Amino acid sequence: MSQKHANDAKAAAAIPPPPARSNVKRFFLKVSEKMGGVEQTQYSANFIETCQEVDNYKTVLDYVNASLMGVVQRNPKLITNPMERMEYEYHENENPFESLYPALKDICGQMNNGGNELKKQVDAAAKLGSIHRDFHRRSRRCLRSVRLFLCIEYEELCEARRILNERRQDMDFAKHELKNAKAPEVIEMKNLVYENAQKHFESHLQKKKCANL
Numbered sequence: 001m002s003q004k005h006a007n008d009a010k011a012a013a014a015i016p017p018p019p020a021r022s023n024v025k026r027f028f029l030k031v032s033e034k035m036g037g038v039e040q041t042q043y044s045a046n047f048i049e050t051c052q053e054v055d056n057y058k059t060v061l062d063y064v065n066a067s068l069m070g071v072v073q074r075n076p077k078l079i080t081n082p083m084e085r086m087e088y089e090y091h092e093n094e095n096p097f098e099s100l101y102p103a104l105k106d107i108c109g110q111m112n113n114g115g116n117e118l119k120k121q122v123d124a125a126a127k128l129g130s131i132h133r134d135f136h137r138r139s140r141r142c143l144r145s146v147r148l149f150l151c152i153e154y155e156e157l158c159e160a161r162r163i164l165n166e167r168r169q170d171m172d173f174a175k176h177e178l179k180n181a182k183a184p185e186v187i188e189m190k191n192l193v194y195e196n197a198q199k200h201f202e203s204h205l206q207k208k209k210c211a212n213l
Contacts, residue, residue, distance in 0.1 A: 029173050038176045041168050041201075047209065051161065058154050061146055072139050084150035086143060089136045097129035160211055164204045171197040 032038045065086070069079050073088035080087045093099065104122045111118060140147075174194040181187045 038172055086140050086147050095129050097125050101125040160208050164208050167201040167204045171201040
């Protein structure tokens with residue numbers, strides 16, 4: 001983390017949090033917001049477009065992930081949910097080639113003629129089981145960055161967006177209350193609340209912009 005970002009984080013932490021509002025009051029403020037009674041701060045077109053691109057990227061990766069899982073693991077019953085975790089490897093000794101090996105070995109021991117040829121198939125089954133399992137491990141490792149985005153990074157971005165929307169709402173509510181304040185001492189207090197809410201919003205907005213890059 002750069003010194004500037006560290007200083008920004010310290011400054012944001014020093015800002016007093018928005019005042020706690022009861023669920024009832026927050027509900028009515030939301031209703032007023034929907035009806036136009038509370039002016040809603042709008043995000044820039046570029047910010048909205050960037051967020052949409054992230055959502056579209058996630059949608060495409062979901063499709064790519066599902067397609068790749070179908071190629072890597074032909075048995076859909078072994079692909080666990082959620083699919084983004086990419087857990088599709090066989091349990092020990094449940095790989096088809098690993099299951100085939102003991103059966104072929106048993107038959108080979110009972111045959112007199114043609115046993116050498118069957119022994120080649122037994123050896124091949126043993127090798128294929130190991131190769132197939134290694135293929136699953138390597139394919140999952142190659143898709144680590146995709147799995148990281150789907151399982152962790154995108155969820156973190158969604159959480160950051162949720163918090164940002166809450167900070168925007170706090171700021172808009174504080175601005176609405178400031179506009180409706182009458183007494184000088186109330187105006188002074190509400191103005192301080194609004195300024196703090198605005199600083200919280202701008203701090204989270206900057207974090208979200210950096211996360212989208």
